[in-house]
Amino acid sequence: MKRSLLALCILLATVALAQPPATDVLHYKFQLKLSDNSDSIDGQATIRVKWLQASDSLALDLTGFDAKTGKGMKARLMAGQPYILVQQGNKIIIRSKNDITAGEEREINILYSGVPADGLIISKNTYGDRTFFADNWPNRAHNWIPCVDQPNDKASVEFLVTAPDHYRVVSNGRLLTDTLVSKGWRFTHWYEKVALPTKVMVIGVARFAVEEAGKAGKVPVSSWVFPQNKESGFANYKKAVDVLSFFADYIGPYAYEKLANVQSKTIFGGMENASAIFYYEESAIGVHSEEELIAHEIVHQWFGNMATEENFAHLWLSEGFATYLTHFYLGKQYGPDSLAKGMAKDRDRVVAFARRSKQPVIDSLSPYMELLNENSYQKGSWVLHMLRQQTGDDVFQRIIRQYYKEYGGKNARTEDFVRVAEEVSKLSLKNFFQQWLYRAGVPVLSVKWNYDEAAKKILLTVKQQQEQLYTFPMEFAVMDDERRLSLRKFDISQRTQSYSIDVTAKGKVTLVADPDVKLLFAREK
Structure with a gap:
């Protein structure tokens, strides 16, 4: 479903989690x-x-x-x-x-x-x-x-x-x-x-x-x-x-x-x-x-119609899937820049929404129509995008296909998708989904660096500013006049972490955080 302004103005009853049915x-x-x-x-x-x-x-x-x-x-x-x-x-x-x-x-x-x-x-x-x-x-x-x-x-x-x-x-x-x-x-x-x-x-x-x-x-x-x-x-x-x-x-x-x-x-x-x-x-x-x-x-013909959320608290299983697989499709048709631009635009929307909302993606409290928001669509999409970075393209596709194979014609909850993702990828993903789906907000990062030209080193410090810490990989590109010299990936999990990056180039260099738009985060204002 794509939203309209009129739809967002309509309020319905608060989400009620379905009780075990007496009839079918x-x-x-x-x-x-x-x-x-x-x-x-x-x-x-x-x-x-x-x-x-x-x-x-x-x-x-x-x-x-x-x-x-x-x-x-x-x-x-x-x-x-x-x-x-x-x-x-x-x-x-x-x-x-x-x-x-x-x-x-x-x-x-x-x-x-x-x-x-x-x-x-x-x-x-x-x-x-x-x-x-x-x-x-x-x-x-x-x-x-x-x-x-x-x-x-x-x-x-x-x-x-x-x-x-x-x-x-x-x-x-x-x-x-x-x-x-x-x-x-x-x-x-x-x-x-x-x-x-x-x-x-x-x-x-x-x-x-x-x-x-x-x-x-x-x-x-x-x-x-x-x-x-x-x-x-x-x-x-x-x-x-x-x-x-x-x-x-x-x-x-x-x-x-x-x-x-x-x-x-x-x-x-x-x-x-x-x-x-x-x-x-x-x-x-x-x-x-x-x-x-x-x-x-x-996309909804598969996710939303056939593999249907058990209740609307898990709406991201419909709208997040449709949003991300649309970006994925456009990336395949028009090149990776199309995907990166779409994800960057959506990241801005998620960050803006996180500043005014205290609700997580899995939301059993908001009225149904209010669930048509950046959590269900763009943040849900970003969760799939980051999952794909962790698993790689082939495994990600196998996860999507296996989830649909098991739940097409049925109803699912987020924990069902998590189970499938773990079984297919052979990875422990509970913390990944917990921090991105069940916690409100996004990481707010201070990224500071300076270049010691004499030592040929970039000194980098990453600090998480939000209250609860996240765990995630983050990439940094060393650039020279718009040319990428190297790409480094660091696992971020502490409040403050510092790194030294060797540089072989002569002259001016810059450091670009998340150059390929793979991480959902907000920059410190």
Whole structure:
């Protein structure tokens, strides 16, 4: 996901670490009817559930009707089912008339209707055309569909949408049906067989022009843009074919049956919905490069969608991965200077954020939307960058691939990634991750040196100014008129450490700290 200013202004409930679940939703089937006459939607949800513990009830999330705003959903059971439904605020409690045993699976049918308070954004695009776009992250899906709105309860999903026939519908998965069913109406059925978290289950309904942009291996890649942006939008999104191919080769096989890149109305710059990425409206207006944004959202198809954080306290496993692997991709395409410039820019952002925030990357206290910050994105990215420096490129790739192999289709916590990294690299990395992820801030360093020309030595002193000490390697380049003469690496772990560096050059020399942008640190002001 790429942030927008609007997204950062929205505050939701404080992060709540998920309790062990009593149920596991296996599949959602949502039948929806949309209209141009009203913002109210009519829905039927068929939900297949497995009970992990003996119980007589099921709790679902669904925003209730608010008489003051006229928004929210009213729900009831379809007739003939052995349950009682009670709607309480933003919860639906469904009680069985008979006991349910552990391991039992059941299917429940719920009818609901109302104007979505959020989640399904019904508005007009820049051309005044009406649009419907789901925008679920982080836990906003329950504003328009009954569900367990947490990232750790994944399920397969299908959307069956009846809408006016001038619209086209895009969604997760494979298109099964797209047909005119009666005068003025179109019926569209999408089915995603891979289990998804609700944050990336979506529909997009608008007047679309559609192009098959190509194939990444056997995976079809398409572009869905507003007709007014047909030429520029198709040109801007076409790069997704190459990007998808790159990451499928680097990380592992792409899990979904297609990739649609969709111009949309979203509060985010981009939203990584599984196999149907939604981009901000202007991304398809005018011919320009959206390669960085496209790469970021495509990385999420692996990290965030398939290998999903257990809860949002571990959001860096999604956003940090997408941020760093995007830099890595751009470095491979445009040279190492591109990677170095991107990391240097991000380091400045992390340092500025650290000066005003006392929260670590692993953050169970901040509201969800406030987690869309430099900790989750840029600092998480920097942790991976420094890990790659320690392990080397080949081992780093093996770590990434093994982590995805183990947790694709599942949920993970940071300690799961740490375990994989240690097993693959054969290194002890607990202190590395502890100091960078579980501690707020960054090292603040005083780096002072002077050159004794007579002795041909540089005398270097590095002092850690922050309260808690860090342990890290740091490189220094001896330079002569912009030419690198030598490179030295020192292991820093004490409050103050001093070194002597021999110099063979004649004349003026300088010393450059971290010349290749490998360390996250702030300079003493």
